[in-house]
Amino acid sequence: MDYDQFEEKFVMSEKKTKKDREWKKIYQSVFDHYTIGNLFKAFLKANLEGLIHIISLGKEANVFRAVTRNGEERAIKVYRVETSDFKHMYDYIEGDPRFPNVNKKKRKLIEAWCQKEFKNLSLAKKAGVSCPKPYAFSGNVLVMQYIGDKEPAPLIKDINLDDPEKAARLVVGDMRKMYKANLVHSDLSEFNLLYWKKKPWLIDFAQGVSLGHPKAMEFLERDARNISRYFSKLGVNITKEDVLKAVTK
Ligand SMILES: Nc1ncnc2c1ncn2[C@@H]1O[C@H](COP(=O)(O)OP(=O)(O)OP(=O)(O)O)[C@@H](O)[C@H]1O
Ligand SMILES: [Mg+2]
Structure with missing residues (x-):
């Protein structure tokens, strides 16, 4: 699936407004082929219908608001593959007994990183911590509970x-x-x-x-x-x- 097909199917913006043209530029700059493939898989796993808008564009990850087919909101965190600082990631994975054979290849490391966030959120949620409930992950894409109402919750x-x-x-x-x-x-x-x-x-x-x-x-x-x-x-x-x-x- 390429970006245009993905947009056609899943990006729920009203077309042709100026704002949406700006969004499209941003979406295209952050969604490479690999990411679109993972988004597509994550959409299936988490029963998502579409992406609504961007919550945060960061150095390591971009976070989007999305909605399921049942109308529930979700937050989707997409790790950047090209620009993320993956040397720093390695320090927090190597030595964790849960990840004994970490692969140093960038994509593999980012996938382990995303999987680690999913596992950590699952553990914390189970322990009763106030944190987003994780729903699914695929490659560099994590789907979790959306924290907020009309607007995303503030820091x-x-x-x-x-x-x-x-x-x-x-x-x-x-x-x-x-x-x-x-x-x-x-x-x-x-x-x-x-x-x-x-x-x-x-x-x-x-x-x-x-x-x-x-x-x-x-x-x-x-x-x-x-x-x-x-x-x-x-x-x-x-x-x-x-x-x-x-x-x-
Ligand atoms: N589940 C969520 N619901 C609503 N907003 C969220 C959620 N998760 C993250 N955000 C928003 O996205 C921002 C970035 O998320 P997060 O802190 O997980 O990523 P990050 O690794 O710090 O990214 P970067 O360092 O690249 O900015 C948060 O500051 C918050 O505003
Ligand atoms: Mg942060």
């Missing part, structure tokens, strides 16, 4: 929190649930926390490692430092040590 750093202390408690509680489930997020900060339905939602789980990873405790300390630093700025009295103690006790 926690972009809003005024009513009760920062409660939000901090919830995040630390989620870190603890992950730890009990043998998992460390490893990229936790105000940049990977959404705020929706009056609580923080953890996102962006690809860096997550199991406790068997030799650097798991180092990553946990960094997460704890980020969380303490961010919530302290908002007036919450919480040190890195407090976070670590609450998570590991």
Whole structure:
């Protein structure tokens, strides 16, 4: 399937408006053949009907809003193959006992990375963490629960929190649930926390490692430092040590 066929079938934009011409340019620049093939497979697996619009265009991944045939919304994360920094990915996969034979070829590594995010989200969700429910993955494409209403949920750093202390408690509680489930997020900060339905939602789980990873405790300390630093700025009295103690006790 090439881009035009894919667009014809699955890109649900009203045609011919200026905005849609701009979208088309963006879509064409981010969907290469390999990605379109994976999108197509992911669409079948997750019963999707179409892509609605772009939520975020990033360095490593692009995130889209989509809808299923039953009218439920989904978020689709598409890892970039050409421009992503895959050396950094290798550090978070090599050493994780769940991925003993990681292939260093770029595509294979990105596929393992995407699969790792799917697995980490599944584990975290099962442990009761507030995070998107994962539905399917294929190659470099991950389908998950859409967090938001009419608009995608904002990052926690972009809003005024009513009760920062409660939000901090919830995040630390989620870190603890992950730890009990043998998992460390490893990229936790105000940049990977959404705020929706009056609580923080953890996102962006690809860096997550199991406790068997030799650097798991180092990553946990960094997460704890980020969380303490961010919530302290908002007036919450919480040190890195407090976070670590609450998570590991
Ligand atoms: N399930 C979701 N529901 C709604 N919005 C989402 C969801 N997942 C991600 N987003 C939005 O997409 C953005 C990027 O997602 P994420 O943090 O997972 O990717 P990333 O790896 O940080 O990408 P990059 O570093 O390339 O920007 C998030 O900041 C958030 O705004
Ligand atoms: Mg992120």
